Amino acid sequence: MDLGQIATDFSVTVPAVRGLISRRGIKIPSVSQGLRHEAFDSLTPDACYWIGFLFADGCVSYRPGHIPQISIGLAERxxxxLVAxxxxxxxxxxxxxxxxxxxxxxxxxxxxSLADRLIELGRYGDSIDERLVVSRDFWRGVVDGDGSLGIYKRxxxxxxxFAQFKVVGRRHVMTAFVAFLERNGIRGLSVRPHKSICAVGTTCGPAERIASLLYLNAEPALARKAEIAARMIVRQR
Structure with missing residues (x-):
């Protein structure tokens, strides 16, 4: 059991658990032991997915005198x-x-290494590395972070x-997503303003085709969105 789970079980903070263990003279191994600093060097399907997910929901922060940090917060459900x-x-x-x-x-x-790599690939820039733009795994990660899929009753x-699909993000990210869809035969979508950012959305057949393009026989994926995507894909048959 990790320190986070212990803290949750006893309704205390992780630093409180760590402090108690240290005072009892128990040595705590480095939590970052084994961290794959090169995890994003090669743009494998898994790497592209997690990069996309971090592009959507992650934060890369730099502070003078500190090692850069990559953090991500999600709903408890x-x-x-995060375990994956x-x-x-x-x-x-x-x-x-x-x-x-x-x-x-x-x-x-x-x-x-991980922070610099995410920045290099376009996390906060005005363009995304073209190898990510053409990757369905990258876009599945983006949608798992900042998208929604659903089947609703009229x-x-x-x-x-009817099926519905929507994803939000910065304009250049949404423009790249529309270009990706067009390369894969899904045309007619546009980037529209959405509060302070932009969105791409559609319903019915096009939404089902997007679900198939991103999620059919694909891993990894956020479980609850993959389940909805599977139901959307079945509607095509």
Whole structure:
């Protein structure tokens, strides 16, 4: 059991658990032991997915005198996604419960190599590395972070159901996503303003085709969105 889980079970903070263990003279191994600093060097399908997910929901921060940090916070219901990311990175860092009342959790690692690589690939820039733009794994990661999929019922009297897809992000990211869809035969979508950012969305057949393009026979994926995507894909048949 990791320190984050112990802290959650006893409704205390991770530093409190770590302090108690240290005072008892128990040696705590480095949580970053085994961290794969080169995890994003080669753009494998798994690497592209996690890069996309971090592009959507992750934060890369630099502070003078400190090792750069990559952090990501999710709803408690998606804790398994943080466990999967931690497993991919090969470390034992705790997943802490940041807000028990709102049900949120957070995971972070410190690595100059990982942080610099995310920046190099376009995390905060005005363009995304072209190798990511053409990767369905990258876009599945983005959608798992900042997208939504669903099957909804139309208003009476029809009562029929329809599929819906939407993803939000900065304009250049959404423009790159539309270009990716067009390369794969899904045309007619546009980038529209959405509050302070932009969105790409559609319904019915196009939404189902996007779900198939991104999620059919694809791993990794956020479990609850993959389940919805599977139901959307079945509607095509």
């Amino acid at each position: 998606d804790r398994g996604q 990311l931690r497993d991919y990175l090969g470390c034992g860092n705790s997943i802490s419960q940041t807000n028990p009342t709102q049900g949120s959790c957070q995971f972070s690692v410190r690595s100059r 208003a009476a009297p029809s009562g029929r159901t």
